[in-house]
Amino acid sequence: xxxxxxxxxxxxxxxxxxxxxxxxxxxxxxxxxxxxxxxxxxxxxxxxxxxxxxxxxxxxxxxxxxxxxxxxxxxxxxxxxxxxxxxxxxxxxxxxxxxxxxxxxxxxxxxxxxxxxxxxxxxxxxxxxxxxxxxxxxxxxxxxxxxxxxxxxxxxxxxxxxxxxxxxxxxxxxxxxxxxxxxxxxxxxxxxxxxxxxxxxxxxxxxxxxxxxxxxxxxxxxxxxxxxxxxxxxxxxxxxxxxxxxxxxxxxx
Numbered sequence: 001x002x003x004x005x006x007x008x009x010x011x012x013x014x015x016x017x018x019x020x021x022x023x024x025x026x027x028x029x030x031x032x033x034x035x036x037x038x039x040x041x042x043x044x045x046x047x048x049x050x051x052x053x054x055x056x057x058x059x060x061x062x063x064x065x066x067x068x069x070x071x072x073x074x075x076x077x078x079x080x081x082x083x084x085x086x087x088x089x090x091x092x093x094x095x096x097x098x099x100x101x102x103x104x105x106x107x108x109x110x111x112x113x114x115x116x117x118x119x120x121x122x123x124x125x126x127x128x129x130x131x132x133x134x135x136x137x138x139x140x141x142x143x144x145x146x147x148x149x150x151x152x153x154x155x156x157x158x159x160x161x162x163x164x165x166x167x168x169x170x171x172x173x174x175x176x177x178x179x180x181x182x183x184x185x186x187x188x189x190x191x192x193x194x195x196x197x198x199x200x201x202x203x204x205x206x207x208x209x210x211x212x213x214x215x216x217x218x219x220x221x222x223x224x225x226x227x228x229x230x231x232x233x234x235x236x237x238x239x240x241x242x243x244x245x246x247x248x249x250x251x252x253x
Contacts, residue, residue, distance in 0.1 A: 002182050006192040009181040013198045016174040017205070024171045025202065028116075028142045029209035031169065035114045035140075036066035036210065037219050039249065043068045043109070043134075046118035047075040047094045047126055053118050053144070053199035057207060058224075064211065065222040065246045067116075072103055075126065093126065095156050100129025108252065111138030119145045120179060120195045122162040123155045131166045132159070143167035144202050146175045146195065153177075171206070173198035222246070 032042045044054045044067055051071055058067040073085070074093055080086050093099055103126070115134035119127045122145050131141045143163050150164040164170050175198045182192035214221060222242040227235045 002184070002192070005182050006194075009192065010194050010197050013174050013194050014201050017172075017198065017202055020174065021171050021202065022205075024169060025206050026209060028169050028171055029206050029213055031140050031142065032066075032114050032116070032206070032210045033213040033217070035112055037214060037217065038112045040110055040112045040114075041068040041249065042066055042114045042116055043070055043107075043139075044116045044118075045070045045127070045130055047072075047124065048090065049193075049196055050118040050120060050145075050199065051076050052196050053203045056200050057203050059246075061224055061226045063207070063224050065242055065249065066210075067207075068250070070103070070107070072126075094124045095126075097125040097129065097156075097158060100126040101133055104130060104133040109134070109137045109139065113137075113139045115139045115141045117141065117143045117163065117167075118199055119143060119163050120173070120175070121146065121153065121177065122150050122164045123153050123157075125157050127163050128155070128157040128159065128161065128166065131163050135166065135168075140168045141166060142169045142171070144171045144199060145173055146177050146179075147172040148174070149177070171202055173202055 035042050044057065046054050054069045054071060057063055058069060075090060115130065117127050117131060122143070131143070134141050145164065147164045147170050150162055153162055155162040173195065175195045178190065179193040179195045180190035181194050182190055184191050211221060222245040223238070224242050225232070225235045225238045227239060229235065
């Protein structure tokens with residue numbers, strides 16, 4: 001069954017992340033923990049399906065204040081497929097050199113911040129522009145994506161570099177560059193991509209490590225609680241406390 005083949009492929013990716021990427025996940029988490037402890041932001045960015053790990057981590061139950069999603073709506077394309085803000089426009093914009101520079105102008109940053117970028121291929125210009133701009137400010141740049149063999153890829157950026165070459169730290173999501181993983185009879189293209197589950201796996205391995213580091217340091221985390229649990233009479237108050245802290249910090253961004 002193809003369902004079992006996809007499941008086997010997804011599990012193999014997750015197992016490989018655990019087997020090969022724990023050291024880099026720990027290093028990335030330490031950088032992020034330093035940023036959050038300083039009262040600053042881990043900015044998160046991606047394009048297309050690489051916005052999904054950004055949306056997954058914050059705000060949501062079990063997430064905590066310190067991660068600032070930079071979601072550029074025209075770069076998501078999930079609402080409209082054709083017509084306004086369709087895939088044609090998205091593909092043009094993510095490859096448009098200079099667009100990332102304009103995105104960065106809309107925010108205030110600090111050298112103590114961290115820029116966390118998700119890019120499967122590492123070759124598109126928006127992500128690369130943002131990485132370069134973040135490094136100019138003095139931020140650490142952390143990139144998650146399909147990094148194996150990236151040195152052989154032809155970047156679309158005039159710098160001649162892909163995003164993995166720019167990053168201070170890279171976590172390889174251990175996914176094939178083509179992403180889709182299951183052959184289908186009578187068809188040229190495969191089905192069953194695995195990059196999203198790899199991104200989300202690596203995200204929560206990282207964020208739980210950040211939380212562990214900060215808790216060990218005695219830093220209070222403002223965690224979004226589940227507000228669906230019967231008998232939890234203070235969940236709403238804890239949620240409002242987290243949102244109040246987010247608003248306090250975002251006033252500087």
